[in-house]
Amino acid sequence: MSFLNLSNIQKAFGPVQVVKDFNMAIEKGEFVSFLGPSGCGKTTVLRMIAGFETPTGGSITVNGKSQANLKPNQRNIGMVFQAYALFPNMNVAENVAFGLKIAGKPKAEIDARVKEMLGLIKLDHLAERYPYQMSGGQQQRVALARALAPKPQVLLLDEPLSALDAKIRVSLREEIRMIQQQLGITTVFVTHDQEEALSISDRIVVMNAGKADQIGKPAEIYNRPATRFVANFVGTLNLIEAKVVDPVANRITIGDQGVTLREPLGNVKVGDTVSLALRPEAGSTAPDAKGDTALTGEVISSNFLGSVIRTRMKVGPAVISFDMFNSPGLVPPAVGETATLRFTAGDLLIIRD
């Protein structure tokens, strides 16, 4: 049995079913992200783990122990909030010591632990500061230290970085990941930012309207989206509608251009529509581009984004967007030109919802 188990979790607010049949098993020391759009129920699941909401069905166990009859203050679960939620009347050291004092630890032990925690977040020099005297990033690090100080069984973070600006967001997420690995603490991290989830997680749960659409390692989620929703939400995948020409030979057409897929089409008939996904970095229009498959179309936009050039091309009814690494020798296709995009047929994924 896993360390943190969520089985068949349901949650309804009145008539509205917000979480439906949510299942997840998280191993000890694992870092799992809940990724999904606003309102899909990420916070609700997290709050059920913390005990702030009661599931209307299903069960939660931590370390083999059912959490059903435990109040939030009996669960020993650390929580970090988007709005920091430091106690404004306490300074940094007092905030970090709060949970330890509640637990009735002796003073010497509290002092030592506070010192250790402040060292971990590299804020030893700000122990006497009050929350309002610190930046958002510093406050969030204190909130992290405060949550970790009483050695919780599980650490929960609800969009802890979304109130911060882009630079801090990146450095702090790496810091959170490092601290998490250092302590080996089981962690659930909620975010709606796919890059954030992809960059720091052991596994990701992509949530859609209260359900887990796909659970997997970041690379699996990115490279092999299981549903149209995941394909749309994670990365900037192209979703292409194609018509089946020959189900046995895996032949389809995009617009009027024929393509042979690697992946078996399975149970479809001639004339059926299938959805295909193509990652933007899978193809190139450069003259030396490799690939067994080509699509030709009119370039409708070409944007220079620094390290990459993002080009959009019309192929029949579909618009395909692709990114090429910038290099001094590369001449990007001009708008209005006809270009040929080359890629490997294996990169075209069939999306079955």
Added chain:
Amino acid sequence: MKSSRLLAWIAIAIGVIYFIVPLIGTFEFSLRMRRGEYTFDAYQSVFSDLQFRATFGYSMLMALLTIVFGMLLVVPTAYWVRLRLPQIRPVIEFITLLPLVIPAIVIVFGYLRLYNSSSWLPLTNTTSGTNVLLMFSYMTLSLPYMYRAVDTAMRAIDVATLTEAAESLGAKWPTIMFRCIFPNVMSGVLSGAFITFAIVMGEFTMAALLNRPAFGPYLQLVGANKAYEPSALAIIAFAITWLSMGFLQLVSRFQKTAPLKA
């Protein structure tokens, strides 16, 4: 532009005259106890009056008790309403406004009907019972100010998230209330306290009808029977109010906490 400026100054001048002149007049009159020279004799006479000391002390004590018990009622109520019952906030606001609308005399007659010597809870039978009743009347009177002051202070902190943060760290509700919520609404508690203090020190109706030796009835008594002392007392009463207001300003300035970002 010019003329509107002039009008503004005239308005201010009228206001100043309206408020200051009577005050100066009162002050000046209070100094004239001894014929032909300005002295503080009236003040001396007031301060040496045993009844002044007794009633002043009594009202001070009542004010303190009112503040303590009032806050013990108001802070948890405002907290609970914000946290769990936000939908009934308008109802609570309405209830706390009632003492402003219902005259004190109506309230006190209501109390006398409910708690007289032949009622189910005969508070007025004993002196201490009447004192308790008077304190609760003062709490009622100051409710609009206390509730509003505390509720405003609570708006500045994210009560719900702070509570959850404390809970996830293992805190039970007394700890949350007294370590995490109370200290962060201290500015509201104190401003409510100073207003309450000013109200209780000057209150007449309730103390008189409950027949307790408070400062308000004493003011009235002196006013009806003496010449110079009432003016001195009026100035003293003003000074108390101003001191309260001054402290109120100080408190809101020296708040340790800046408002949290939402």
